[in-house]
Amino acid sequence: MDSSRVERLFDNVKDVDCILIMNGGEPFLDSSFQYITGLTSGVFEYAIALVSPDGSVNVLVNQLEEKAIKSSCVNTHVYRNKGEYQSIIKELLSDIKKAGINAPFTTYSNVENLKKIKDIEIVDVSNAISATMAVKDKKEIKAIKNACRVTSNVAKKLPEIIHSSVSEKEVAAEIDIMMRKSGGTGNAFDTIVAFGPNAAECHHKPSSYKLKNGDVALFDFGSKYNMYCSDLTRTIFFKESNEKLKKAYGIVRKAQLAGIKSIRDGVKASDVDLIARKIINDSEFKDSFIHSFGHGIGMDVHQPIYVSPNSEQILHAGNVISAEPGVYIPGVGGIRIEDTILVTENGYKVLTNYDHSYTLVQ
Numbered sequence: 001m002d003s004s005r006v007e008r009l010f011d012n013v014k015d016v017d018c019i020l021i022m023n024g025g026e027p028f029l030d031s032s033f034q035y036i037t038g039l040t041s042g043v044f045e046y047a048i049a050l051v052s053p054d055g056s057v058n059v060l061v062n063q064l065e066e067k068a069i070k071s072s073c074v075n076t077h078v079y080r081n082k083g084e085y086q087s088i089i090k091e092l093l094s095d096i097k098k099a100g101i102n103a104p105f106t107t108y109s110n111v112e113n114l115k116k117i118k119d120i121e122i123v124d125v126s127n128a129i130s131a132t133m134a135v136k137d138k139k140e141i142k143a144i145k146n147a148c149r150v151t152s153n154v155a156k157k158l159p160e161i162i163h164s165s166v167s168e169k170e171v172a173a174e175i176d177i178m179m180r181k182s183g184g185t186g187n188a189f190d191t192i193v194a195f196g197p198n199a200a201e202c203h204h205k206p207s208s209y210k211l212k213n214g215d216v217a218l219f220d221f222g223s224k225y226n227m228y229c230s231d232l233t234r235t236i237f238f239k240e241s242n243e244k245l246k247k248a249y250g251i252v253r254k255a256q257l258a259g260i261k262s263i264r265d266g267v268k269a270s271d272v273d274l275i276a277r278k279i280i281n282d283s284e285f286k287d288s289f290i291h292s293f294g295h296g297i298g299m300d301v302h303q304p305i306y307v308s309p310n311s312e313q314i315l316h317a318g319n320v321i322s323a324e325p326g327v328y329i330p331g332v333g334g335i336r337i338e339d340t341i342l343v344t345e346n347g348y349k350v351l352t353n354y355d356h357s358y359t360l361v362q
Contacts, residue, residue, distance in 0.1 A: 012128035031299035042068030100125030135318035147230035168206035184223030192220035213239035233338030
């Protein structure tokens, strides 16, 4: 457990007796549980972390997780059946009248079960939790850098693994294997491989579509390292150039560079997006940039930092965000270029590392 994280959390949360982080069954697991406890192994389904303003953390876990929990400096309570589970919760909440929860990541059934055990006031403190987790400490930044290193090393091999008639599914599987072999500890998200017209679909799921001459090949993937994510997208041309998409590539890269160069501590997130968006909208590809410039990255590949035209957030040193403008032409294809960026006191640092220049694979 990192006591500084708990301290920063309660700097952002006021007027609650405790914060309850409540996991459901997988996949309904809250990354803030690992953030607070410092645990890097174990699943912790239905585990609860009770975080107190005095800095103490009490964790309730199933006996299956008893060994894993011992690696964390928290007060541990192990249950073996439903009766013990309810009894321990009742004891932990004996002096609690008002508890904060991370509402977007807490299941309805967890809240209802809690109310049956103890009648307490429950309030949503998710904004404060997100604000705390958004500013990364040195240990987190190191893990993200390692995740980016793995992802970048795999990206450098992309031109080598595509060839005529290979399918999107086959390449996606190869990317996943290479990330693990390169030291990754998991996928940050489901790998996207999109060829030809499929590249116009932002969140395309790899299919049996086979690469053809003249297709663009869009790759969006990221590795995890010790629970922290990276995110990178590159678009490569295969055999023949589509002149319209080649022109779009230049515009997207120009937009990405302009947006990245505007990043620094204290800047409005919306300004970063709008600088990049203007470049695309001033070109022949107006209105073809259909998503935001970026999002927060941490234990989850999408954390609540919104680098979008309507965002009201301010970027802070220690934030890690994506920079991913794109142009999408239905029926033809799409271009997206993305990197993982660390916001610093004086500007930014690009954490992913792979050539951004136009690439035509023969």
